[in-house]
Amino acid sequence: MNLDDLPIRADLRGKSPYGAPQIDVPVRLNTNENPYPPSPELVADLAEEIRRSAGDLNRYPDMDAGDLRADLAAYLGHGLAAEQVWAANGSNEVIQQILQAFGGHGRTALGFEPSYSMHPIITTGTNTEWIKATREEDFSLDPGKAVAAIGEHRPDIVFLASPNNPTGTAQPLATVEAILDAAPGMVVVDEAYTEFARQGTPSALTLLPRHPRLIVTRTMSKAFAMAGTRLGYLAAHPAVVEALLLVRLPYHLSTLTQTAARVALRHRAELLGTVDALRQERDDTVRWLRDKGLTVADSDANFVLFGRFPDRRAVWEGLLARGVLIREVGPPQWLRVSIGTGEEMAAFRAALEGIL
Template sequence: MLPVRPELVGQEPYGAPQLDVPVRLNVNENPFPLPPVVVDAVTEATRGLAAGLNRYPDRDAVALRRRLAGYLGHGLDERHIWAANGSNEVMTHLLQAFAGPGRRVLTFTPTYSMYPEYARNTWSDYVTLPRCEDFSIDLDAFEAAVGQEMPHVVIVTTPNNPTGTATPLEVIARILEITENGEASAMVIVDEAYQEFARPGTASALDLLEDNPRLVVTRTMSKAFGFAGGRLGYLAAAPEVVDVCRVVRLPYHLSAVTQAVASAAVDHADVLMGQVAELRAQRDRMEAELRGMGLEVAESDANFVLFGRFEDRHAVWADLLERGVLIREVGPPGWLRVSAGTPEETDAFLRAMSEIVPDAVLMDTAVMTDEAAAQVNRSNA
C-alpha cells in the first residue's frame, strides 16, 4: 500500500457530475458564451505573448492586479489585490498563511462544500456553526462559539452557496467586533463569489475594508464574468495580507496566458456585466414559478436557486436528468439547487418541474432536520 496520509484514505476528489445533457444547470456557470468583442480581445492577447512563452511570467501579476483593483474601485490599488488560479487557490493561500496545524477555521453551514477540504489540505481544524432556519447567521450563537473555539479564521459566504442568502453588512461588522481579541484576533474572510448577482442596493464587504485590516474579501471571474475556464480568483485586503500570500504562493503560480486573457476580460467588464441582468431575471423567474408550484424557495442574491423540500430529493434529481436537465443535489436534506440559465434553459427546467412536482412528496417542514438541530461540529482536517 502507498503511505498515504490517513485522513486521505478512501476520500473521493471534489466535483459535481459532468454529464453530457441538453440543459446543464448544476455548477453555477454563466451559460452565455463570451461576446465576440471579448473573444477577439482574448485571442489577440494570447497571440501577442506567444513568442515570449519561453520566459517565466510576472510572478506577482502586477498588471492584472492593477486592473482588478480598478474594477473593484473603493480606492484600491494593486497593493490591495492578490490573484490566483481560481478562488480555490486564493482560499488555500489564505489558510496556508493564517490557519494550519493547531489552528481553527470556523464557518456557517450549509455552505460551500470545498471549505472542509481546504482545511484538511492545510492541516487546519474545521469548525462549523449551523445557520438559522432562514439561513441567516445567529450572532449570539457565533459569539458563544468564538469564546469556546477561539478560531483563527472565520469564513462568511455571501451570497451564500448553496442557499443564495446575502449577509447584511452590519452582521459582518459585528463578526469583526466579536473576533477582535488582541493578539488572538481572527482573520475574517468574506467570500463574495456571487456578489455581482446580488439585487441592487446589496452592500459589499468591500465597504468595510478601509477600517478593518483583518478583513479579506474574495471574488472570482468564474461566475459573473463568464470566465470559469480562465481560472482566475482574487482577493481584496490590506497590503500586509497580500504580502503574506506572496510568501506562501508557489513560484509563477499564474501563467502568462492566464494573466493575459484575464486582463483582456477585465478590460471588457462592462460588456460581460451586461449578461448579469439577464441571469438575475432568470433567477427571479425560477424563484417565482417554483413558489407557484407550492415549493419552498430560499431567497437568493446569487445566480442560482435552492428549492425543496422533498422527501426524496434524489428521485426528483433523477427525474429531471431523465428529461435532459442536470441540476445539483446539494445542501440540507430535501433541498436541490438549480443555476440560472438562458431563457431557453429556464423554460426546459420549469417545464420538467411542472411534470415532476405533482407526484413528488414534500417534506414535513415542522420536523427539524439534523442539520438545523446540530450544535457546533468539529472535525480535524
C-alpha cells in the same frame, strides 16, 4: 493496490474529493456558470492578445501579476491599490493560500454550514481543523449566535460566504461587522456571487479600511463568464498580501491566464451586461417554484435552492432523464438549480412540472 493501501495522512482517510457531475445533457444547470458565452469581439481581442504574448512563452510570466492586480483594483474601486489585491488560479487557490499562511497544524477555521463545500475540504487539506457552526432554519445568520460560536472556539480563520453557496443568502453588513469584531484572527468574506446581489447590496469591501484582518475574495468564474480562465482574487490590507507571498508557488499565474483576465476586465461592460437578465430570471424562478408549493431560499446569487423533497435523488434523476442537469447539494431534501438562459429555464420548468 487501492487508496487504502497508500500511506496517506490519517485525517484524509474516508474523505471524498470535491466533484460536480459532468454529464453531457442538453441543459446543464449544476455549476453556477454564466450561461452566456463571450462575444465574437471579445474572442477576437483575446486571440490577438494571446498571439502577442505567445512570442514570450519561453519566459516565465510576471510572478507578481502587477498589471493584472492594478486592473483588478481599478475594477473593485473603493480606493483600492494594486498592493491590496492578490490573484490566483480560481478563488479556491486564493483560499488555499490563506489557509497555508494563517492556518496549519494546531490552528482552526470556522464556517457556518450549509455553505461552500470547498471551505472545509481545503481546510483539511492544509492540515487545519475545521469547526462547523450552523445557520438558522431559513439559512440566515443570527449575529448573537455567530459571535457566541466564535467566542467559544476562538478560530484562527472565520469563513463567511455572502451570498452563500448553496443557499444564495446574503448577509447584512452589520452581521459581517459583528463577526469581525468578535473574531480573534482572520475573517474571509467569500463574495464569489456578489455581482448577482440585489441592487444596493453593499460589499464587505467597504469595511476594509476599519478591519485590517478582513479578506474579501472574488472570482471571474461567475458573473464575468470566464470560468475556463480560472482566475480568483482577493482584496485585503497590503500586509495580508505580503503574508500570502510567503506561501504562493513561483509563477503560479501563467502568462495566458493573466492575459485572458485582463482582456475580460477590458470587456467587463459586455460580460457583466448579462447580470440583470440573470437576476430577473432568478427572481422569476423563485416565484414559479413557490407557486408550485415548493420551499425556496431567498437568493442573491445566480442559483436557487429549493425543496423539500422526501426523495430528492428521485427528483434529480427525473430531471436528468428529461435532459436537465441540476445539483444534488446542500441540506437533505433540497436541490439547487443554476440560472441559465430563458430557454434553459423554460426547459427546467417543463421537466420539473412533469415530475411534480
